[in-house]
Amino acid sequence: MQRVGVFVCWCGSNIAATVDVKAVAEALKAEPGVVFSTDYQYMCSQAGQDMIKEAIREHQLTGVVICSCSPRMHEATFRKTAESAGINPYMVEIANIREQCSWVHKDIPTGTEKAIILGRAAIAKVSLNAPLTPGESPVTKRALVIGGGIAGIQTALDIADAGFPVDIVEKKPTIGGKMAQIDKTFPTLDCAACILTPKMVDVAQNDKIRIFSYSEVEAVSGFVGNFDVKIKKKARFVDETKCTGCGLCTEKCPQKKVPNDFNLGMDMKRAIYIPFAQAVPKVATIEADYCNMLKNGKCGVCAKVCTAGAIDYKQQDEIIEEKYGAIVVATGFNPISMEKFDEFAYNQSKDVITSLEFERLTNAAGPTAGKLLRPSDGKHPETIVFVQCVGSRCDACNEKGKEYCSKICCMYTAKHAMLTRDKYPDTDVYVFYIDVRTPGKNFDEFYRRAVEEYGVHYIKGMVGKILPEGDKLKVRASDLIENKQINIDADLVVLAAAIEPDKSARPLATMLTASMDTNDFFTEAHPKLRPVESPTAGVFLSGACQGPKDIPETVSQAGAAASKVIGLLAKDKLLGNPCVAGSDEMMCNGCSSCERVCPYGAISYLDKEFRMPDRTTKVRRVAQVNEAVCQGCGACTVACPSGAMDLKGFKNNQILAEVDAICR
Amino acid sequence: MxxxxxxxxxxxxxxxxxxxxxxxxxxxxxxxxxxxxxxxxxxxxxxxxxxxxxxxxxxxxxxxxxxxxxxxxxxxxxxxxxxxxxxxxxxxxxxQGANHLKSDAIPELLDENLPQQAIVSAMRKYSK
Amino acid sequence: MKVSYYPGCTLKTKAKDLDFYLRKCAGVLGVEVEEIENWQCCGGVFTTASDEIATKLSSVRALSEARDKGQKLLTVCSACHNVIKQTNYQIKNDADFAARANNYMQQDVPYEGEAEVVHFLELLRDEIGFDAIREKVTDALKDKKIAAYYGCLLLRPGKVMQLDDAENPSIMEELIEAMGATPVVSPYRNECCGGYVVLDDAKSAEKKSTAITENAKTMGADMIVTACPLCKYNLEKHDQSIPVVYVTELLAEALGIKEGV
CATH class of the missing domain: 1.10.1060.10 (Alpha-helical ferredoxin)
Incomplete structure (x- = not known):
């Protein structure tokens, strides 16, 4: 029989306002095995913890029940308290009388009654608890960063700075991501390339960092500290070790009609190309679908002109296998397709563009060499209309758009409008907005400057329809302040398209068993207190893969993710979770039910020899749990038809004892 | 009401x-x-x-x-x-009596090409 | 193939051509058109009010008959198509409405939205195929520049009508191209012509219609094609300088069967 101590917390008035804590402590005193029961204002305080320790020693307690907040808040705290008083930390049970009781009930009698029942269940469980000891596992001291945009770059640099090796996997031929496509950054208006490319060079020159460009993560197995990852290096048909990035191949390539994705299809590139001048690695890549040599064996010009002998038409995809201790997801975002928003005539007129396309149109390395010329006829646009919130803030049932605010559009639109007025003062610039959202340092000041100093016309209202007529775009919109419908003959319309997570995020989340929300943004372990960790141990989040973010926010989150990774990699050994599943081999009939439901691939089967009562031996197929991989979710214990599978710390008889106590 | x-x-x-x-x-x-x-x-x-x-x-x-x-x-x-x-x-x-389009007003609105569709639609929208 | 056909009242009076050429074209294209018995006027407009039951029963009746015959229900007038398709959608998605409508109808088998409503354009695209039409047409429309006018009723609400992309449709342009003519894409093709408001505020309708015809002319169109008698009326009433033809009539011309009107 355990000697159980019960500690009922008031949590100030959080619990005590709806639960008669003294009555709870008194009632639980009568439960079997309880030798001590008390209440206190803040059990988690130092005084509260000291009280628990003292009671453990004085009453020789073997089990402890804390009636308090959710175990997610303070289970770890109280386990440490118990351990320091000399009992096994897994002999502590929490009855959640706050989130599951006082916060959901309104009157004291109901709250008190339920608190007593919850306490009773915890006492019943702790009576069957057994001391548990976590296993240890080693830590591979290398990190993987998936995505080479500014988020991935910053995370990798910070991890490498602490002395740990890092690999970046980037699916495009170069790192740099969206920031490399942007012209200027708000609210300081410094040139994006000028601040990004030195970081890209730092990555390239850092001997702790390896870049797998034009590569994708193919498979992930293992667990925190010990991930096994397969990386597919796609064939670029150029030997990276030989290519000097001289660009001669690109110059001579006769296939000039390849849509240039770096410029969002607004101009053409060659079939062999380097995405932009500051690309890292500065290595050419062949676009296989367009290369005449790869398609029909007729050409070979690039191989002929390459003095380094780097062209390799026979190059194959290559699989690299590597071990990592931690994985950082930095897969970023994309603007949503404007396909379904044709009330804005995006598909009907070349002069209706997205904001990211506008960035390329104003970038010196873009298709117009930085001159703001409209795509249809190359003329200078005299009237430009910016439309905010295209596809953002839509109703949940709206199949076209997203429910969330994309967060960055208000500021980049203010930037576009301001820069246009600065460079081309003869241009009329209108911005249609629903709200202008500028909650960032120097953000509202920036927006006000666009209005007050640069004379951008901000109109509260939304564009309803755009009619391309002749060489004009007739913009029909509402002006809610003046309560009138206005018509503007525009030369160029810029749509602030909502942003969404990169399409690669969903399959990656499946590989990592990392959770996502309904919008395919990665979920953080706690929205406030653990914002850069995924709930899956060893997986960290950096940048817009977790939610819309601007550059400063992305960089701070990238650094935060790196510090979490460094904290993990600095450890030599990790303590596992001792609450893992185990199979009773004598009862297991090898049916595979548990293996099928295990989300972590922790269960395998073994043909094992058993001695029978008649001294013969028999080979039987039995389940085996890899305790290092098991996360203790308990799915297998539910699926097991013979009751062989059980979860330490949550054994079937413990759960049933709780149910019995509740139903008593 | x-x-x-x-x-x-x-x-x-x-x-x-x-x-x-x-x-x-x-x-x-x-x-x-x-x-x-x-x-x-x-x-x-x-x-x-x-x-x-x-x-x-x-x-x-x-x-x-x-x-x-x-x-x-x-x-x-x-x-x-x-x-x-x-x-x-x-x-x-x-x-009561709030029809916007009264049926006796229709004849003078007719012209030889006006499709029936217009009349029934208008009656649906404007009258009860 | 055999389909149930709902012509609608305007097609029996002012828009006889729309009906006549539909039947002719269907014959040539191998579609047997069976006019449903005892159909009644659809009412011209779909009432969105949830407490309007009686006004939708004629649609339910037509739909039930097609269902009983195991046929698709073919329409061509945009208004009829809109009303019947929206009613069908409501029957399928609003259990309360379905129950009340069936309560009125007292049919042996209650109608639960089993029938499929197809517009003549959908029949051409999805059943016959524009390629098959391309093979059958003469060069009657060669060199003709034709602006498709969709109006509202064929396309909206897009969620219900599902004819095509409601903001950037292409079904009529593809048909024009298959008939050997050149489509002219006017941005006004899904703007409203003024509709029934012509009876209450002729000026308002005039403004809307002329914007459509003016733009079609500016874009270089020789004619405008439509499926809706009311659109045709509004467009022609306010601008006589560009012909407006029914889609069935145009197809008959392309197929070389327009003689013998």
């Missing part, structure tokens, strides 16, 4: 939840009859929500809506303003 009852009835028969409106004005930005209307689509939504329905029920705007569904199609919040306008119009024309 009191104000609240009218509001509830309009919300009920239109099936529209005006609380979903984020007041972007896209409905009014896209409405082809905007300039013929005293109260515009976004005002219908807002005024029904705030219970200020009387002026709408007496406004000629009720008969200017083309039921073209442009606002319904384009509303990012799925509010469907045309359905609100339809409900307010029905509240008006369902009252």
């Amino acid at each position: 009191n104000k609240k009852a009218i509001r509830d009835e309009i919300i009920h028969i239109s099936g529209v939840n005006p609380k979903k409106c984020m007041k972007c004005g896209k409905c009014s930005g896209t409405c082809p009859s905007y300039n013929e209307m005293e109260y515009h689509p976004h005002q219908f939504v807002y005024m029904v929500e705030s219970g200020d329905i009387e002026p709408l029920m007496h406004s000629d705007s009720l008969y200017k809506c083309l039921s073209c569904f442009a606002c319904v199609e384009r509303c990012p919040r799925g509010v469907e303003p045309a359905k609100i306008i339809e409900a307010v119009r029905l509240m008006t024309v369902r009252q």
Whole structure:
């Protein structure tokens, strides 16, 4: 029989306002095995913890029940308290009388009654608890960063700075991501390339960092500290070790009609190309679908002109296998397709563009060499209309758009409008907005400057329809302040398209068993207190893969993710979770039910020899749990038809004892 | 009927939840009859929500809506303003003697090409 | 193939051509058109009010008959198509409405939205195929520049009508191209012509219609094609300088069967 101590917390008035804590402590005193029961204002305080320790020693307690907040808040705290008083930390049970009781009930009698029942269940469980000891596992001291945009770059640099090796996997031929496509950054208006490319060079020159460009993560197995990852290096048909990035191949390539994705299809590139001048690695890549040599064996010009002998038409995809201790997801975002928003005539007129396309149109390395010329006829646009919130803030049932605010559009639109007025003062610039959202340092000041100093016309209202007529775009919109419908003959319309997570995020989340929300943004372990960790141990989040973010926010989150990774990699050994599943081999009939439901691939089967009562031996197929991989979710214990599978710390008889106590 | 009852009835028969409106004005930005209307689509939504329905029920705007569904199609919040306008119009024309188009007025509106479709549609929209 | 056909009242009076050429074209294209018995006027407009039941029963009746015959229900007038398709959608998605409508109807088998409503354009695209039409047409429309006018009723609400992308449709342009003519894409093709408001505020309708015809002319169109008698009326009433033809009539011309009107 355990000697159980019960500690009922008031949590100030959080619990005590709806639960008669003294009555709870008194009632639980009568439960079997309880030798001590008390209440206190803040059990988690130092005084509260000291009280628990003292009671453990004085009453020789073997089990402890804390009636308090959710175990997610303070289970770890109280386990440490118990351990320091000399009992096994897994002999502590929490009855959640706050989130599951006082916060959901309104009157004291109901709250008190339920608190007593919850306490009773915890006492019943702790009576069957057994001391548990976590296993240890080693830590591979290398990190993987998936995505080479500014988020991935910053995370990798910070991890490498602490002395740990890092690999970046980037699916495009170069790192740099969206920031490399942007012209200027708000609210300081410094040139994006000028601040990004030195970081890209730092990555390239850092001997702790390896870049797998034009590569994708193919498979992930293992667990925190010990991930096994397969990386597919796609064939670029150029030997990276030989290519000097001289660009001669690109110059001579006769296939000039390849849509240039770096410029969002607004101009053409060659079939062999380097995405932009500051690309890292500065290595050419062949676009296989367009290369005449790869398609029909007729050409070979690039191989002929390459003095380094780097062209390799026979190059194959290559699989690299590597071990990592931690994985950082930095897969970023994309603007949503404007396909379904044709009330804005995006598909009907070349002069209706997205904001990211506008960035390329104003970038010196873009298709117009930085001159703001409209795509249809190359003329200078005299009237430009910016439309905010295209596809953002839509109703949940709206199949076209997203429910969330994309967060960055208000500021980049203010930037576009301001820069246009600065460079081309003869241009009329209108911005249609629903709200202008500028909650960032120097953000509202920036927006006000666009209005007050640069004379951008901000109109509260939304564009309803755009009619391309002749060489004009007739913009029909509402002006809610003046309560009138206005018509503007525009030369160029810029749509602030909502942003969404990169399409690669969903399959990656499946590989990592990392959770996502309904919008395919990665979920953080706690929205406030653990914002850069995924709930899956060893997986960290950096940048817009977790939610819309601007550059400063992305960089701070990238650094935060790196510090979490460094904290993990600095450890030599990790303590596992001792609450893992185990199979009773004598009862297991090898049916595979548990293996099928295990989300972590922790269960395998073994043909094992058993001695029978008649001294013969028999080979039987039995389940085996890899305790290092098991996360203790308990799915297998539910699926097991013979009751062989059980979860330490949550054994079937413990759960049933709780149910019995509740139903008593 | 009191104000609240009218509001509830309009919300009920239109099936529209005006609380979903984020007041972007896209409905009014896209409405082809905007300039013929005293109260515009976004005002219908807002005024029904705030219970200020009387002026709408007496406004000629009720008969200017083309039921073209442009606002319904384009509303990012799925509010469907045309359905609100339809409900307010029905509240008006369902009252005794409140038909906007009387059947004896029709003969003089006819011309030799006018399709039947126009007459039955107008009767449906303007009369009970 | 055999389809149930709902012509609608305007097609029996002012829009006889729309009906006559539909039947002729269907014959040539191998579609047997069976006019449903005892159809009644659809009412011209779909009432969105949830408490309007009786006004939708004629649609339910037509739909039930097609269902009983195991046929698709073919329409061509945009208004009829809109009303019947929206009614069908409501029957399928609003259990309360379905129950009340069936209560009125007292049919042996209640109607639950089993029938499929197809517009003549959908029949051409999805059943016959524009390629098959391309093979059958003469060069009657060669060198013709034709602006498709969709109006509202064929396209909206897009969620219900599902004819095509409601903001950037292409079905009529593809048909024009298959008929050997050149499509002219006017941005006004899904703007409203003024509809029934012509009876209450002719000026308003005039404004809307002329914007459409003016733009079609500016874009270089020789004619406008439509499926809706009311659109045709509004467009022709306010601008006589560009012909407006029914889609069935145009197809008959392309197929070389227009003689013998």
